Amino acid sequence: MQYYHSVHLNEEQCQACTICTTRCPTEAIRVYQGKARILDERCIDCGECMRTCPQDAKTSRVDQLDEVFRYPYAVALLPPSLYSQIPPAQFHVDGLVDALAAIGFDATADVGHGAEHTAAAYKEYLQEAAARPVISSACPAVVRLIQVRFDELLPNVIPIESPMETTAALVRETLANEGMKPEDVGIFFVSPCPAKVTAVKQPAGHSHSNVDGILSMRDVYQELYPRLNHKGNPGGRRLFPLARPGVRWGYTAAQAFEVRGIHLSLEGLDQVVQVLDDLSLGKLPAVDFIEANACPGGCIGGCLTVQSRFQGQVNMHRNIRTLPTRSPLQREDFQTRYAAGFYDMDLPLEPRPAQPLHEDMGQAMQLMLRQEEILHRLPGLDCGACGSPNCKSLAEDIVRGWTTEMDCIFILRESVQNVAKELWDLAQQVPPTLHKRDRETP
Amino acid sequence: MTHVLEFSFPVEGRGFSKAGDAASRVKQLLKQAAIPTAFIRRAVVVAYEAELNMIIHSNGGTLELLVSQEEVVIRAMDIGPGIQDVEKAMLEGFSTAPPEARKLGFGGGMGLPNMRRSADELHIESDPELGTVITAVIHLRANTV
Numbered sequence: 204m205q206y207y208h209s210v211h212l213n214e215e216q217c218q219a220c221t222i223c224t225t226r227c228p229t230e231a232i233r234v235y236q237g238k239a240r241i242l243d244e245r246c247i248d249c250g251e252c253m254r255t256c257p258q259d260a261k262t263s264r265v266d267q268l269d270e271v272f273r274y275p276y277a278v279a280l281l282p283p284s285l286y287s288q289i290p291p292a293q294f295h296v297d298g299l300v301d302a303l304a305a306i307g308f309d310a311t312a313d314v315g316h317g318a319e320h321t322a323a324a325y326k327e328y329l330q331e332a333a334a335r336p337v338i339s340s341a342c343p344a345v346v347r348l349i350q351v352r353f354d355e356l357l358p359n360v361i362p363i364e365s366p367m368e369t370t371a372a373l374v375r376e377t378l379a380n381e382g383m384k385p386e387d388v389g390i391f392f393v394s395p396c397p398a399k400v401t402a403v404k405q406p407a408g409h410s411h412s413n414v415d416g417i418l419s420m421r422d423v424y425q426e427l428y429p430r431l432n433h434k435g436n437p438g439g440r441r442l443f444p445l446a447r448p449g450v451r452w453g454y455t456a457a458q459a460f461e462v463r464g465i466h467l468s469l470e471g472l473d474q475v476v477q478v479l480d481d482l483s484l485g486k487l488p489a490v491d492f493i494e495a496n497a498c499p500g501g502c503i504g505g506c507l508t509v510q511s512r513f514q515g516q517v518n519m520h521r522n523i524r525t526l527p528t529r530s531p532l533q534r535e536d537f538q539t540r541y542a543a544g545f546y547d548m549d550l551p552l553e554p555r556p557a558q559p560l561h562e563d564m565g566q567a568m569q570l571m572l573r574q575e576e577i578l579h580r581l582p583g584l585d586c587g588a589c590g591s592p593n594c595k596s597l598a599e600d601i602v603r604g605w606t607t608e609m610d611c612i613f614i615l616r617e618s619v620q621n622v623a624k625e626l627w628d629l630a631q632q633v634p635p636t637l638h639k640r641d642r643e644t645p
Numbered sequence: 646m647t648h649v650l651e652f653s654f655p656v657e658g659r660g661f662s663k664a665g666d667a668a669s670r671v672k673q674l675l676k677q678a679a680i681p682t683a684f685i686r687r688a689v690v691v692a693y694e695a696e697l698n699m700i701i702h703s704n705g706g707t708l709e710l711l712v713s714q715e716e717v718v719i720r721a722m723d724i725g726p727g728i729q730d731v732e733k734a735m736l737e738g739f740s741t742a743p744p745e746a747r748k749l750g751f752g753g754g755m756g757l758p759n760m761r762r763s764a765d766e767l768h769i770e771s772d773p774e775l776g777t778v779i780t781a782v783i784h785l786r787a788n789t790v
Contacts, residue, residue: 354682355689483669484693554682556682559678561679562679564785568712
């Protein structure tokens with residue numbers, strides 16, 4: 204299986220400092236031959252390495268803005284987090300749509316609207332779900348983390364499409380009803396994070412994404428900001444009504460606010476990993492719903508945003524107040540869709556567990572014995588200087604044949620010491636013919 | 646039965662804050678050893694309950710993980726004080742957990758019953774002088790999934 208990844212390394216900028224290797228939540232990075240390499244089968248595109256790289260050597264693949272003009276009718280999908288980027292003085296809910304029209308979008312659709320559908324679908328699902336706790340599937344980095352590291356928890360992940368996918372499906376439907384040909388419509392998501400890019404390019408839980416392209420929020424914002432408040436902008440078209448409950452999904456805790464029952468709202472992968480660890484041991488049995496966002500602060504803390512997470516929070520608090528409080532979701536329409544499976548993922552989420560040391564159980568066990576032996580010799584300091592995140596994974600990398608013990612600077616030093624000692628011992632040896640002379644020397 | 650792999654993890658009596666550390670390690674190791682997921686899940690439940698039992702009831706001990714191609718064995722060996730009535734301890738809801746454990750929400754009386762449900766064999770030897778040895782065996786054969 205070939206895995207698509209949005210996150211990748213800009214080799215020229217990488218200084219091989221090893222900071223990303225130790226911060227990666229799935230231990231997916233190794234420094235090898237002076238560059239940080241990402242292990243495809245382990246990376247979840249969370250963007251943690253983009254956030255922590257001091258050289259900005261990690262970037263995300265995105266589509267270019269010109270892609271938009273390839274479609275006769277281009278639609279911008281706006282995530283709730285976009286509303287946290289615009290300073291309140293420049294924010295006007297219709298002005299934003301007009302500015303996007305000036306960039307070249309024929310229409311805009313709010314993922315916040317789709318999120319209201321998703322919230323209602325979550326509520327229904329929670330009433331019928333057998334497995335507890337139910338884990339939100341809205342954050343694609345968390346879904347991939349579960350596939351890679353916690354596959355035993357996949358039955359707990361809610362099999363409902365993300366707000367982005369649901370919104371895109373609603374856009375397709377609306378425009379088809381207006382008589383537009385599907386191939387004429389291009390739907391572009393303005394993404395706050397690399398995980399959403401991967402969710403579109405290689406979806407989990409469905410065969411094909413309804414989103415045609417992914418733009419970086421930074422790229423769009425550069426074009427957007429100068430056009431805000433501009434009087435000469437053309438009138439833009441907003442496809443769906445917008446209200447506060449959906450836009451709140453840009454923050455943590457919005458989802459948990461929507462569903463009933465005992466819930467946890469997690470933000471940042473440290474929190475998420477801690478709770479998933481607990482869940483896989485059967486801890487936290489009384490919890491009904493877990494909202495889990497890979498980024499601190501929720502989507503507004505995504506690593507493709509422009510504003511800092513905290514500036515984003517402040518902007519969002521202000522901007523959201525200009526929106527209507529009540530959800531425009533029509534109950535009957537929702538119920539018909541829910542019953543018809545409109546919100547459901549169409550494929551099961553597949554496990555992507557870490558590769559065992561060997562496919563054959565017997566051989567894997569032999570390798571583990573070697574791994575334990577090696578681990579015993581390593582210093583246990585987890586310094587990361589070898590390019591692996593810690594001593595445990597260096598031992599694993601050695602038995603996988605990726606590297607050798609000499610990559611450990613402590614083992615290397617020990618070996619140099621041993622060689623030096625041997626050299627010294629050899630230097631003490633005196634050839635028989637020199638014995639006498641040595642003795643006679645005064 | 647000789648086991649290819651033998652690991653042991655120290656468990657501290659009353660070490661509530663570390664509950665789950667040994668069981669998490671068991672999970673990681675079994676994944677590396679190419680053990681099928683369904684067996685791992687059961688082994689982890691057994692390991693966690695065994696670990697918790699030692700934390701709640703014992704003065705400390707060792708959790709062992711023994712693996713061969715035929716079976717996974719989880720063995721909890723503690724240094725006392727022993728189980729007074731093993732048959733009673735196997736009943737759901739029966740618990741002798743001390744108040745300090747109950748205050749923290751532990752001691753629901755489900756530990757041993759859960760272990761019996763998840764393991765294919767469960768052996769308990771207990772002696773008030775020597776402590777308790779609980780051995781849980783999971784057979785790695787397709788028909789026991």
